[in-house]
Amino acid sequence: EIVLTQSPGTLSLSPGERATLSCRASQSVSSSFLAWYQQKPGQTPRLLIYGASSRATGIPDRFSGSGSGTDFTLSISRLEPEDSAVYYCQQYGSSPRTFGQGTKVEIK
């Protein structure tokens, strides 16, 4: 089973700043089958990034993904108050599908 470790646990930033979230896998994620999801309190997860770097439909270009192998990053440039949420990475290249434990982004 691929274990995904996200860091930091919580990120507290001001509007307009840049957020950098890390997701490290215990073994290589095949074909960069890695996705990022945003979940706001009481809401369903929303797909942001798939294939490590492709933005999902309707996702602003402030969100970008990068990485390969075992190290992946989600960047959010120009933070807005509505970006306050928990962000999860997920690998879907092997079974079982696994998620990271999440990074909480707080907007000051």
Add this chain to the structure above:
Amino acid sequence: QVQLVQSGAEVKEPGASVKVSCKASGYSFISYYMHWVRQAPGRGLEWMGFINPSGGSTKYAQRFQGRVTVTSDTSTSTVYMEVSSLRSEDTAVYYCARTWSDYYHFDYWGQGTLVTVSS
């Protein structure tokens, strides 16, 4: 538009079973796999398994093997997930989520169904 509408909240006693439904609309039901993901209160996301409605093949996470059963009804475009021998640790929101194929990202999610296991 794509919609995944799940059944309502359930309260069950330990040892009982629960069956949650997920009705799909807005796309070709048999063209997409349907997965189940759960989230315990205040916790992260945990993948449980999936079904390929075209043929009915399933795959489960090892820890749920034998206790979780996913089925589908193509006549109503509905997927069902049954969990047996419920324990308090099964208290969670259960989501259905679709993927285009086996190894693919979740592009649409259901609204979630809260299952509470309590005596």
